[in-house]
Structures are given as C-alpha cells and as structure tokens.
Amino acid sequence: MDSSEQRVAPRRIAVGHWHPPGSSRAEPARLDLRGRTLTVSLDGAPGDPVAIGDLASVAISDRVGRIPRRLEFNTGALFETLDNEAIDDLLKGRRVNRMGAVHWLEQFHPRLLVLVAAVVLLAASIYRYGVPALVELAVWMTPPVAERAMATGTLASLDKAVFKPSTLPQERRDEIAGDFRELAGFAARGRDGYTLNFRGGGVIGPNAFALPGGTLVLTDELVELAGDDEEAILGVLAHEIGHVDRQHSLRQVYRSAGTAALIMLIAGDIGDAGEDLLTGGAALLSLSYSRGAESDADHVSVELMHKAGHDPRSIARFFQLIEEKLKVKGKSSILSTHPGTAERREQVDRWIAEME
Numbered sequence: 001m002d003s004s005e006q007r008v009a010p011r012r013i014a015v016g017h018w019h020p021p022g023s024s025r026a027e028p029a030r031l032d033l034r035g036r037t038l039t040v041s042l043d044g045a046p047g048d049p050v051a052i053g054d055l056a057s058v059a060i061s062d063r064v065g066r067i068p069r070r071l072e073f074n075t076g077a078l079f080e081t082l083d084n085e086a087i088d089d090l091l092k093g094r095r096v097n098r099m100g101a102v103h104w105l106e107q108f109h110p111r112l113l114v115l116v117a118a119v120v121l122l123a124a125s126i127y128r129y130g131v132p133a134l135v136e137l138a139v140w141m142t143p144p145v146a147e148r149a150m151a152t153g154t155l156a157s158l159d160k161a162v163f164k165p166s167t168l169p170q171e172r173r174d175e176i177a178g179d180f181r182e183l184a185g186f187a188a189r190g191r192d193g194y195t196l197n198f199r200g201g202g203v204i205g206p207n208a209f210a211l212p213g214g215t216l217v218l219t220d221e222l223v224e225l226a227g228d229d230e231e232a233i234l235g236v237l238a239h240e241i242g243h244v245d246r247q248h249s250l251r252q253v254y255r256s257a258g259t260a261a262l263i264m265l266i267a268g269d270i271g272d273a274g275e276d277l278l279t280g281g282a283a284l285l286s287l288s289y290s291r292g293a294e295s296d297a298d299h300v301s302v303e304l305m306h307k308a309g310h311d312p313r314s315i316a317r318f319f320q321l322i323e324e325k326l327k328v329k330g331k332s333s334i335l336s337t338h339p340g341t342a343e344r345r346e347q348v349d350r351w352i353a354e355m356e
Ligand SMILES: [Zn+2]
Pocket: 239, 243, 289, 294, 297, 338
C-alpha cells in the first residue's frame, strides 16, 4: 500500500466469512477494497484487518451456481461470500485495471502480429500454390471425352453468338486442311488428333483458336489477312497446336472457374454450373493466355514447322503481318489475345538460331 492509496476511502465489497490459514474456523467478516488493496476485517472487531492482499495477487474462484466464492490470500487465509454479483463486479474492475488497452497491446501485440502474419501467409500460399495445384489436378482428371464435349459445346455456343459459316472457297479450305493434316502428322497427337474448323469470325475478325481436346478454329479473316502467305497460316495453326498440346485452354477454363467450382469438378459433382462452365463459350471467348503460354505455343510452332519441313519463322512473319495491317485499326482481338508480338518475333529468331 502506498501513500496515495491510503488516502482513498475503503469501499465495502461484500460480507461473508473469514477462515484463518489452515483452519476450518469461520468468523463473520467483511471484504473492503482500498485502491487496489483488498482487506478482510472481522465483524465487531475494529482493529487491524486480518488479511491484506493486492487485488491482482488474490486468487478468486470461478462462479459456480450458488456455491460461495472463495478469495484466497497469499497467507493461505480464505474469505468466502455468497455475494456472486459483488465478486463479479470486483473481477471486472480487476480485468480493466490489469489489462487496460495499452497494457493488453504490450502483452499481446507481438504474438498477435505473428498470428496475423501467419494467417496472411497461409492464405497467400493457398492462392499461390493451392489453386494452380487444383487446376493441374482437374486437367489431369479430365478425360479426353470430356474435353471433346467441352469443345463441341463451346463451338456450338460460339456459332450461335459470334461465328458465321465460312465463305472461303471450298478448294481454298481443302488446300489449308490438307496442309494442316500433314503438319499435324508431326505433332504430339498425330494426324487425327486435331480437327480444323473454318468459320467467319464476325466481331472477332482475324483469329485462330484452340479449344480443349484438339479442336481448332480458323477464321476466314485470318486467311484473308495472310493473303498468299500460306506458310504464315500454317505457322499460326502450329502455334494453336502448341496450345492444344500444352492444354492451355483447359487450364484457362479451370483457372477462371474459381476454387469452389474446381473442387466440385474434381469431386465429380459437376451440376448445372459445371456444365455451363464446360460448354459455355463465354469463358473461352474471353481467354487470353499468359505470356508464358503464348511463348510455349510459339516454341511449339517453331519446332513443329521445322520438323514438318516448313519455314519455322512463319509465326514471326505472321506477327509482323498483323502488326502492319492491324496497327491502324487500333486494338484488335488477335492483338489483345496475342500481345507483345515484337518481343515474340525476337524470341522466335533466337530459337531458330539455336536450332541451326
Ligand atoms: Zn496463342
């Protein structure tokens, strides 16, 4: 007790009984609080308190029904009271005093910071490693028949929403299809592993797509853009073969599906949302692959064209073509889904230099 506490008037907390240390004797007593000091005084005994203890050092039993509360002082003396409310109020005061805001922060801040950091790290690593892992698992688990169903559904939606029937002369189509089959013979899935579809691109304009399962789409506008440069068209198709072989579109669909849908897919509970996801064209239409995926597909194009005895630089020449011809039109679909053409041309040149 310091001098400042002595000036504070004692406050009556409760009445009850006092048990001397190690004794079962019970004497009527009262509990007072002066500042932060608890005292027990015997009824009818005006002398010094029989027990003194700092509020923080007195052990106070939990509230259990109507069982008397026990306050144990350092000396082993006990004060018992039936006044639960009074003791609860006393405890409230103790908590505020002992763990005021500043005190609480001092005591827990470092631990809290570590906890928060751990939670953030965990969430980030689930996002960083968990989702790609789920995507890979879903890709691995997708049977070829499901990929073909996805491609058929997507192509049907795109036909309704965007594409028009091809108006290329049949002999031009046959010529491209023949060259494509020959090229595909050198690719991972072989001649029959890929299907080339001709379409009028509509709002999409000059472009080529790889749907899951080896289904490719080539728009009339791209053929027209390439003009006489048949090799450039083959270079683009070889690039799309690269997207097929690396399963880029399937990955992209799954990536855009979100974690919950992926888990449903992997668990085998496809449902309506899953069917929409797999067959709706929207997801694939809005696709633009990552730079890494584009680079992979370019590399496949270079190697495949080389293997098939074509000009491996064709894909780079096509980039140059669209840069020149589409520059004036500003943002075009093929440039937005196939960005960074200048750097990619340089990369193609480096790969070719390595091959020679
Ligand atoms: Zn691409």
